Amino acid sequence: MFGELEAVVMDRLWSLGGSGTVREVLEQLRTDREIAYTTVLSTMDNLHRKGYLTREREGKAHRFRTVVSHAAHTAGLMREALSAGVGSEAVLAHFVGEMTEDELTRLQAVLARRSPESGR
């Protein structure tokens, strides 16, 4: 699966309050895994290229900032998942979508016919 490391780096940036240098993220990551500076650097560059991070010079290094908070990112993801065809053309297969009032009425009519012993 792609992006696992990207997810970990985003997680660390989010827990650092939304901004950090490669060095700062690296220190966080080194508490529980062996990882090279260049790996973190290229991961953060990737995230920057994809638009998840912004970057500005700070002395000799770059300071990276998350574009949105974790909560906003999740909310955006859910919005995109639920509003098929608005802004995104991602092909998703939902187990079940949201119901309209009309559909609910029809569903209730079907369920009324479900005999007690055949269900629970």
Added chain:
Amino acid sequence: MSLAACLLAYSLAVAVLGPPLLDRLTRSGVAPRLGVAVWTMAMGSVVASWVGAAGLLGVELYRAWGQVDLLLAGCFATLRAWVDGGHGGFLQAGLEVLIALTVLAMALLAGRLVAALRRAGRDTRRHAEAAVLATRGAPRGPGGTLVVDAAQRSVYCLAGRSPAIVITRGALDALDDTQLAAVLAHERAHLTGHHHQLLAFTSALAKILPGLRLFTEGTTQIGRLVEMRADDVAAHRHGGHTVVDALLALTIGTTVPASALGAATEPGIADRVERLLFPLDRARSRRTQSAVLGALLLVPAITAIIVLTGSPLCLTPFSA
């Protein structure tokens, strides 16, 4: 030329007569896989007959001039014919311009189809990536799912190079173990049945040709039928009542007003529940199944008739 015209006439007939007929045949959701096949066949045969016609016309055009700049040449020829007052030449040149325009339109449609498919692929990858980021690198949930920390109850899957099932914390909390297993079986059936790829293709067609009911209605119906197919797979392993309970656990209390724009509202929940709880009796379902099968065989039959016996009708040479 006439064969191309026959192909175009065939596609017109399927485009006009297909939707109401197929809608009636596949509405009940008996044998959803056959239903998907018959809609796909109808849509595919129309596209194929366009490609065939465009190919034949293209060859015709190439023979007529044997050079590039066809449109331009056609225009000049038309003008000259008009100036000369030669009727036969005028008709011929006009026809060839028409052919060139048809071929051009087909090429344009093909280009737009490819672009739409690439957009869908890119957005799907992008969404999968955003889903992975949202999980903050946390371990996968049951069955290798991506668990997104959100209150709404939602489960969906994404195809592509790295297929994934996304489930929200809200949905996980709402489902018991057997219901969750049924939901995951349903989503995996989408992935193994390549339903995404099929839907990506048909919705791209529906998007670039919004005026053709065969494609718009066909996409809606195929969407409905693949849900039923996935329900059947899940019900086969976990029981129809479990699937119904899972559907209810994820929907009750989440209704949106019918006017809510853009919401991925699902028109078929009541239908899905109904066929899971009250399957059609054997005789009726066998009748419907035969009708669908008949429709499925009708398409290649008509094509064969056009090609084999249509020679006097369809195979007359163009310039005769």
